[in-house]
Amino acid sequence: MLNIYDFINNVLVPAIVYSNIYALASIGLSMTYITTKIPSFAHGDLAAVGAYAAFYLLYFLYGGLWPGSVYLAMPAAAVAGAAAAYLSYVGVFRPLIRRGASITVLMIASFGLHFLIFGVLAILDSIAQTAYGWNTRNFLLAPGEIRIPGLTQSQVTAVTSTIALALILAALYYLLNRTKFGVVMRASIDNAPLAKALGIEVERVYALSWLVIGAVTGISGIYMAMIFPVTEELGWLRLPLIFVAVVVGGLSSIYGGVIGGYIVGFSMVLGFNYVLNPLGLPPEYELAIPFAIVIATLLLAPQGIAGLIAARRART
Amino acid sequence: MMRDTAIKAAALAAILAVVAALAFLSPLPRDVKVLLQNLSIYIAIYAIYVISLNLEVGYLGLPQFGKVMFLIIGAIAVGGIATKVVLLIYQSYLLKSIGAAPLSNIGDYCMLYQYSAGSLVNQQLAQNPALGFGYFLLGVALAMALSAALGVLFAYPAIRLREDYLGILLLVSGEFLRVVTYYATPVACGVNGAVIPDPFAWASGEARTLVFFAITAALLVATFFVFDIVGNSPFGRTLRAIRDAETAAAVFGKDIVKFRIRVLALASAFAGLAGALLAYYFDYTILGAFLPIYTFIGWTMLILGGQGNNVGAIVGAAAYYAIQTLLDIYKNALQALLHADPTYLAYAVFGLAIILVLMYRPQGMVPEKPVKTIDLYTIRKGTVDKNA
Known part of the structure; x- marks a missing residue:
């Protein structure tokens, strides 16, 4: 018998939290892809940087997490993510693109960057662990979530992450469509040579958009850290599914990643509850569901859902 | 061109023989010899892996980010299939000794008595080297055949698409295959891990390592020979043409998809090996255990060594292990200095190395050389001369 409370707590709430996490992480990856054409393997590490920045700030300021405090540290996550992303672009990708590197070369460089960020982060964590005795691995940021009497922590996170996603989408929409930077950025994406001819410094626009990418992804790291134990691999372990979300949503659209994130989140939770569980299959097989979806997408509509929508709009 | 490859293969064999002499017969201290033995086997196996990756990446420019999947398939072929064949052969013997047929209940076998069954089978195999060798060949053949088939199958949904889509699909496929096979007990005992009977049980201790090294080294030389011939053939030249100018190659009538499929099949087979x-x-x-990191270790070796030539692939594998071993030797000093596990430092070092090599020496340690294919004119002239 279907119990509405069970449905909300076991299906809807986790599905919304997963979806928001993958949507937030996918926005950044889509932007990376449409600005500089890199499906970056270091993308997940930006989320890990964000989560750790929040963690360290709270520990240095208050010696721990307390209710609601994660939101005090959210700007730190955004700034740290933005800084890491900016440095990746200016220090690694821009010089390579100037040398005419192919997509494959940029992908390898991004994975070198993943190794580098992972290694540096892990060394810092070990040092902090020895120096201060903090447990710097396998913790959750969930204790720092706002507490609302009568609601569980996951229910609160489902609400707060939805608000965060909505605010970020609104801010992005405003930035891209209502500001001069947005016009310049869309021009640089659509036709870089023409934008250059008009005197737009395309590389500077890309550098600024990497700041945005890093900030959004850093914030996604905080929400990842609410439900997934934080290690240096926090984002790296989610990367295959972030890629799935971006491909399913459409590699060439910022908002496609959001649709893709929701498809990944809901298909996994629904599949787990209504397919795997009744059949007695191991829960880890939930990965097979988004995988099947990405294969179907690549075979039938490689431009993704956003691409399909754009094509339909162009026809009418 | 054939002669050139033969000379390089002979040189490789000579180097491997020197390594064997150093690691097994020299008067070096025992722990140094053990280290060298392990290192030389790892390097030889990974060199095969990287040579096959090089055909995809270095020659064709195919972004193979799911390479680890063939290590998984190789492990399944050996630990999941060949092992079960051997268990089937010794079924009645095992039934007598343990009181249970291993294959009647896979779950029990994996959880309860695969270690005792494994050591009993090893005792039997020790008296039957021929069967051991047959079992070895069976595993290798299965690994190569399955890898070739699945390599094409997994890439198929994106084989017609741009390189970035293909790269992403392959990465996700590798993860998918790992998760699904890991949690399926019948495949290779799932989360328990599978005990694999030793095909060379007749040799023990250092002799077993030597036998294993000799076989691995022979297979490495054979792999090198095959891939060098392929790389310098007209086929290899077409691959480079596609890599450097895909549209131009397509205009000249080269079917890019067909070449991708052939390269994937060949390279995947040897990665499965x-x-x-x-x-x-x-x-x-x-x-x-086969996380995506093993794909990227292969890439690291290839980038360090140099893409587009098979010597670079081997040099890269050796260089990677040289750095790794150096960091290992100074492990304690680094630990005291850093207050962190030096493995993390290794990650940072390799990450930085990849970025720096891509920026300042994209050709790697051993640069690609012009193709040595004999042109049609010379070949025709040769046949005319012979006929005359």
Whole structure:
């Protein structure tokens, strides 16, 4: 018998939290892809940087997490993510693109960057662990979530992450469509040579958009850290599914990643509850569901859902 | 061109022989020799892996980010299939000794008595080297055939698409295969990991390592020979043409998809061979361990060594292990200095190395050389001369 409370707590709430996490992480990856054409393997590490920045700030300021405090540290996550992303672009990708590197070369460089960020982060964590005795691995940021009497922590996170996603989408929409930077950025994406001819410094626009990418992804790291134990691999372990979300949503659209994130989140939770569980299959097989979806997408509509929508709009 | 490859293969064989002499017969201290033995086997296996990656990446420019999947398939072929064949052969013997047929209840076998069954089978195999060798060949052949088939199958949905889509699909496929096989007990004992009987049980201790090294080295030389011939053939030249100017190659009538499929099949087969060798070497496999990182270790070796030539692939594998071993030797000093596990430092060092090599020496340690294919004119002239 279907119990509405069970449905909300076991299906809807986790599905919304997963979806928001993958949507937030996918926005950044889509932007990376449409600005500089890199499906970056270091993308997940930006989320890990964000989560750790929040963690360290709270520990240095208050010696721990307390209710609601994660939101005090959210700007730190955004700034740290933005800084890491900016440095990746200016220090690694821009010089390579100037040398005419192919997509494959940029992908390898991004994975070198993943190794580098992972290694540096892990060394810092070990040092902090020895120096201060903090447990710097396998913790959750969930204790720092706002507490609302009568609601569980996951229910609160489902609400707060939805608000965060909505605010970020609104801010992005405003930035891209209502500001001069947005016009310049869309021009640089659509036709870089023409934008250059008009005197737009395309590389500077890309550098600024990497700041945005890093900030959004850093914030996604905080929400990842609410439900997934934080290690240096926090984002790296989610990367295959972030890629799935971006491909399913459409590699060439910022908002496609959001649709893709929701498809990944809901298909996994629904599949787990209504397919795997009744059949007695191991829960880890939930990965097979988004995988099947990405294969179907690549075979039938490689431009993704956003691409399909754009094509339909162009026809009418 | 054939002669050129033969000379290089002979040189490789000579180097491997010197390494064997140093690692097994020299008067070096015992622990140094053990280190050298392990290192030389790892390097030889990974060299096969990287040579096959090089055909895809270096020659064709195909972004193979799911390479680890063939290590998984190799491990399944050995630990999941060949092992069960051997268990079937000794079924009645095992039934008598343990009181249970191993294949009647896979769950019980994996959880309760695969270690005792494994050592009993090893005792039997020790008296039957021929069967052991047959079992070795069976695992290797299965690994290569399955890898070739699945390599094409997994890439198929994106084989017509741009390189970025293909790269992403392959990466996700590797993860998918790992998770699904890891949690399926019948494949290779799932989360318990599978015990693999030793095909060379008749040799023990250092002799077994020597036999294993000799076989791995022979397979490495054979792999090098095959891939160098392929790389310098008209086929290899077409691959480079596609890599450098895909549209131009297509205009000249080269079917890009067909070439991708052929390269994937050949390269995947040999990567599967590397996977099978790893499984046999360890006598044990646990499929959950094959994280995407092993794909990228292969890439690191290739980038360091130099893409587009098979010598670079081998040099890269050796260089990677040289750095790794150096960091290992100074492990304690680094630990005291850093207050952190030096493995993390290794990650940072390799990450930085990849970025720096891509920026300042994209050709790697051993740069690609012009193709040595004999042009049609010379070949025709040769046949005319012979006929005359």
